[in-house]
Amino acid sequence: MNLNITLLPGDGIGPEVLAQAVKCLRAVEETFNHNFSYIEASIGAVAMDQTGSPLPEETLEICKASDAILFGTIGTLKYDDNPYAKVRPEQGLLQLRKELNLFSSIRPVKIFPTLLEKSPLKKEIILGTDFVIYRELTGGIYFGEKKLSADGTVASDLCEYSEKEISRITHLAFKAAKNRMQKLTVVDKANVLETSRLWRRVVSKIGESYPEVALEFLLADNAAMQIMLNPKQFDVILTDNLFGDILSDQSSAICGSKGLLPSASIGNDYAMFEPFHGSFTQAKGKNIANPIASILSAVMLLNHFGLNEEAQAIIVAVDKALRKNISTKDINPSSTYGTSQVGDFISQNIIDSE
Template sequence: MLARLGSGAASPALFSRLGGGLRALSGAAPKRIAVLPGDGIGPEVMAEALKVLTAVEKISPARFATETHLIGGAAWDAHGVHFPDATRAACGKADAILFGSIGGPTAESDKPKWANAERNALLGLRKAFTLAVNLRPATVYPMLASLSPLRPDIIAQGVDILVVRELVGGIYFGAHTTDGDRATDVMEYSAAQIRTALKFGFEVAQKRRKHLTVVDKANVLDCSRLWRRVATEMAPSYPDVVMDFMLVDNAAMQIIKAPAFFDVLCTENMFGDILSDAASVLPGSLGLMPSASLGETVHLFEPSGGSAPDIAGKGIANPIAQILSAALMLRYSFNMEAEARLVEDAVSAVLADGLRTGDIALKGQPTVGTAQMGDAIVAKMLASKK
């Protein structure tokens, strides 16, 4: 059952679990989850994700042990740092990290509590646990198609994209220098870093529609040419996956113009940052967008949106992105494909029933609060197993 953690346990190896029907057995050690609600709406939406995990325990052999720790502004209040040693240690002992959000009001961004909070905490987590690959799915739900900025005829072709972004290399982590009116930012990649991202891209494509698009700027950049060489070398090992290449400027256009073309899109750090943000607009709300960051010893799962301090404490935030992040955790950290699909199907069913939080409601449409949305998703899960 959901409970506080005890002593440490070994974590799964990077990319060793892509889902495939294996389930937790009754009597097995519970899966250990470090819960980091963070700031703003983080604690509110996290509470709903934990409700969902409790429901998973009721209808499957799965068992979870959780421990909640502080991060971001909440950690600053208690410890004077954004990423305390106790939080780092708990994450290192866990099988997975379920993360909420970080950040405070824009008007207070220069105060010590909030200045560099995201950089210290998020980049600290990425560095500490070598979170080398980021996953950002973007799916347009048919019942929410009117929220998408895309034309109906484009949506009708289907929008279900998974962006796989290399997360610890490239220009963000290269050398940075400034000398008067001259600045330099270095993009650097090794073949090993590229293989890590592409391996996951190929393997997850095998589980989806078997199409991998590698996005680069190979007409200009040597780093991109290395990406193409490594991808070409790896492709024969995945004969069931159709691989193609696309320049990043074209990819930015095609995500809007013809998103149905894409299944899995794999790319380097900066390109992935930009393209995943572009894709995140398509469903109509960040409140629907989960994400995962996969590491060598532990994976992290979080909503793509921010802490939304303007609505924190009002009970109106959309918990779906946090709940779907928990579903990704079930799939990629715990190999619980059936349980992950159960959660995702419950979300779809609730939306099909017409339940809407404020961010996904049309003008004049009734809305529900954070807890009501979470309760409805849990009810669908439980009803599906009666």
């Protein structure tokens, strides 16, 4: 397969962890006879220093011309210390998501067997957990009309959803469930919210076209309990922007370490893949950042294009590294392996099992 991949290293540890993901993609190209081309563009604080904008026009054009985007991390201490800065690095990412209409955030929740002890949950609770959250990313209360009364004593936020906004992500979630364990759990508060009731109607109607997928509805408060009590019951969770924000962060805590989780932002035309963690500026350039979340974001990229064997080959290599304790200090405090050594090991162990 030929793929044009835009690389957006961004700030902090972004460039060094992204470089390890690219090592793995190059190994996949070689092992499985693909031809990926890479073009790098700037975003975030580094772009602001170069051009004044956190999302230069050139970067946007490059992204639009590519098949997929592999993103590093964004933000620097310089701007973190100044919450009132008018232009902030993170705006580059928000603006990019908006320009590319990336309406769905995808967050897989699965823990490597070697890392079970990192979870705050007991082993018997977490063992076998493997689900993915589809969170609507561009609608709902975060984007609705905000008001503050003239005297400043009454504030409001409007949560609004249209059938169109719901149906496009619902199709993505049903398709994912169809290719996984055929179960879709919609999380809402339909007992009290009109938007939730619209979600239920739209999802139920669309569900008729996916008869092989078992559809269930779960109230958000109960979902937050169930994620702690019995996370292995879930396959695909579909939910709105606010509930998805809370539940996907809660779910990532299941895995104990943030350094291991990837995420994707998907639209109808574009797709972007990135680690869940932040830019960890203090570690920049020190060769200590854990590259696994970034490497797993490349795995999501491969899965997105149906390259599932290739994706699995990387996962097997990551698992091998973890079993051999070839990991950064956040996983194994006595480790002498740095970011690039971990990337080297994983990329060198990507083999075609056929």
